[in-house]
Amino acid sequence: MIASLPRPLWLRTTTMLYIGAFLIFLFLPLLTVAVFAFNDADYPAPPWHGFTLDWFFGNGSRGRVGLFHDSELLGSIWTSVVVATWVTGLSVLIGSANAFLMERYRFPGKQALTVLMLLPLVVPGVILGISILAFFSRIAQLGDALFGWELDFLRPGLPLVVLGQFSYIVTIATLLISARLKRFDLSLEEAALNLGASHAAVLRTITLPYLRPALLGSAAISFLMSFENFNTTLMLVGADAPLTVAMYGRMREGASPVLNAVSLFLMTASALLALAVMRRERQPA
Amino acid sequence: MPKRTLILVLLLAPALLWLLLLIIVPHLELALLSLRERVAPHEYRASLMQYQTFFREPLYWQVFVRTAIVSAVATALTLLVAFPIAWVITKLAGARAGGVLFLVCLIPFWVSETVRSLGWLILLRESGVLPALLVRLGLTPVPVEMLYHDATILVGLVYTSLLFMVVPLVNTLESLDNALIEAAYNLGASGFSILRRIVIPHAAPGITAGCIVVFMLTLGNYLTPTLLGGKNSQWFTELIYTQFIVRFNWEQGAAFGFLLLALSTAIVALGLRLSGQRFVDVMRRA
Numbered sequence: 378m379i380a381s382l383p384r385p386l387w388l389r390t391t392t393m394l395y396i397g398a399f400l401i402f403l404f405l406p407l408l409t410v411a412v413f414a415f416n417d418a419d420y421p422a423p424p425w426h427g428f429t430l431d432w433f434f435g436n437g438s439r440g441r442v443g444l445f446h447d448s449e450l451l452g453s454i455w456t457s458v459v460v461a462t463w464v465t466g467l468s469v470l471i472g473s474a475n476a477f478l479m480e481r482y483r484f485p486g487k488q489a490l491t492v493l494m495l496l497p498l499v500v501p502g503v504i505l506g507i508s509i510l511a512f513f514s515r516i517a518q519l520g521d522a523l524f525g526w527e528l529d530f531l532r533p534g535l536p537l538v539v540l541g542q543f544s545y546i547v548t549i550a551t552l553l554i555s556a557r558l559k560r561f562d563l564s565l566e567e568a569a570l571n572l573g574a575s576h577a578a579v580l581r582t583i584t585l586p587y588l589r590p591a592l593l594g595s596a597a598i599s600f601l602m603s604f605e606n607f608n609t610t611l612m613l614v615g616a617d618a619p620l621t622v623a624m625y626g627r628m629r630e631g632a633s634p635v636l637n638a639v640s641l642f643l644m645t646a647s648a649l650l651a652l653a654v655m656r657r658e659r660q661p662a
Numbered sequence: 663m664p665k666r667t668l669i670l671v672l673l674l675a676p677a678l679l680w681l682l683l684l685i686i687v688p689h690l691e692l693a694l695l696s697l698r699e700r701v702a703p704h705e706y707r708a709s710l711m712q713y714q715t716f717f718r719e720p721l722y723w724q725v726f727v728r729t730a731i732v733s734a735v736a737t738a739l740t741l742l743v744a745f746p747i748a749w750v751i752t753k754l755a756g757a758r759a760g761g762v763l764f765l766v767c768l769i770p771f772w773v774s775e776t777v778r779s780l781g782w783l784i785l786l787r788e789s790g791v792l793p794a795l796l797v798r799l800g801l802t803p804v805p806v807e808m809l810y811h812d813a814t815i816l817v818g819l820v821y822t823s824l825l826f827m828v829v830p831l832v833n834t835l836e837s838l839d840n841a842l843i844e845a846a847y848n849l850g851a852s853g854f855s856i857l858r859r860i861v862i863p864h865a866a867p868g869i870t871a872g873c874i875v876v877f878m879l880t881l882g883n884y885l886t887p888t889l890l891g892g893k894n895s896q897w898f899t900e901l902i903y904t905q906f907i908v909r910f911n912w913e914q915g916a917a918f919g920f921l922l923l924a925l926s927t928a929i930v931a932l933g934l935r936l937s938g939q940r941f942v943d944v945m946r947r948a
Binding site: 392621 | 676680686687688689743750767770772775776781785787791821844878883885899912915916919
């Protein structure tokens with residue numbers, strides 16, 4: 378029943394209870410993770426033993442190595458940042474090219490290309506990972522057998538992780554940028570051209586500024602999706618593990634509150650990113 | 663070459679390189695791998711053995727069927743949980759409260775799945791928060807292990823999938839004209855028949871889009887089932903990982919990959935057929 382129609386009391390109560398339960402369901406896991414990052418115990422489990430910052434700043438003197446002294450975790454955060462930066466750059470660049478291609482040009486086979494571009498979203502991440510692994514290993518083998526080339530960057534490692542994540546994130550970037558480009562008023566460009574502006578100047582001073590929110594938004598989403606990616610990364614990872622893979626490895630070994638500390642760090646970083654994106658969206662374009 | 667054609671070619675090149683080198687050819691390679699069999703070191707012949715092994719070995723196809731069934735149940739549950747929330751957001755709460763609730767639903771998506779699973783681990787394991795709470799409330803005499811059941815996997819999967827259901831539902835419900843519901847009510851329709859004859863037909867595209875995406879993501883999920891599920895509840899993606907990375911049996915792993923892909927594609931096609939929609943529209947909506 379909608380707001381304008383009478384609703385019996387029991388229905389209103391149930392609705393409120395349901396929303397309450399839903400909110401608890403949403404936030405309980407995240408809150409738990411955050412709270413136990415500060416528990417003064419060696420294991421992230423109740424009961425509460427008091428407040429500590431050891432899991433952030435512990436330097437090993439009390440047998441506790443905190444996040445900011447854990448070189449393995451810090452290294453994996455850095456690895457994730459590097460990978461995500463590459464994926465973001467590539468996705469936004471090629472996503473923009475794709476958006477112009479699909480919105481501004483007509484060519485034979487365009488329909489088929491539209492469908493093909495969406496396909497990476499319906500292929501499970503694990504399969505994207507193994508197919509790229511298999512294909513690039515084949516090329517590396519051929520290069521070695523035929524020409525004696527050492528194509529190590531085609532073996533499992535960060536370059537493959539970047540390619541694997543890029544292969545589907547670029548679809549998302551393409552969709553986001555196309556959506557905004559579609560609403561662009563072409564007469565603005567025509568007016569500028571009539572007034573004697575060059576094509577490059579029109580692109581720089583009119584079209585790109587108009588696209589800016591979509592470019593920034595898709596960059597934020599790409600960065601986040603790359604940072605969070607697990608399935609594709611797991612299949613392509615070499616010696617340097619990005620954060621999600623490193624955390625997964627630690628979680629299988631057994632829990633330690635330092636993982637809660639990393640998680641809280643991640644949540645804070647994502648929240649800041651989200652806030653930055655939303656602030657930008659509020660500003661008039 | 664005219665300038666416009668040159669630009670077209672320059673714009674086409676990256677798209678074609680991406681699709682050919684990262685999507686199409688790798689999948690062909692995977693198909694070839696799955697259709698061969700090793701007879702001696704570095705010697706292969708074409709065969710269907712990898713697929714035969716899948717059907718002959720009960721463990722493999724049982725895990726496959728289980729994964730499909732649990733994914734279907736998780737999808738249905740996600741729809742059940744998400745629909746009332748989407749309804750509240752679009753029809754009951756005001757524009758402002760609805761917007762806030764919608765943003766709140768997006769929050770878990772901003773946090774990595776590893777973190778979300780860690781939360782459920784701490785909550786549900788035997789020494790965790792909820793079992794301790796149950797003992798404190800006197801509901802159970804000793805802490806019970808709440809991890810490693812199918813139900814645990816379902817909780818984790820629904821949690822992870824909610825967003826992908828709420829967004830398409832909100833989008834379709836928003837376009838449903840309230841006057842239709844008011845008219846039906848004035849003509850004496852019950853809540854149930856309004857739901858069945860007005861709301862669901864209108865929301866069908868959103869429901870299909872949400873279900874397709876959630877089912878696909880659940881089927882291909884790896885983290886949640888491996889971390890929250892026990893030894894007896896293997897997920898099909900785990901088998902693929904084991905064959906590919908642990909045993910280095912790429913032929914078998916490739917065949918498993920194709921079986922998963924086939925199931926996923928079949929479900930997407932079925933969903934589209936049932937709701938009479940086009941793939942391109944559904945993906946845009948989701």
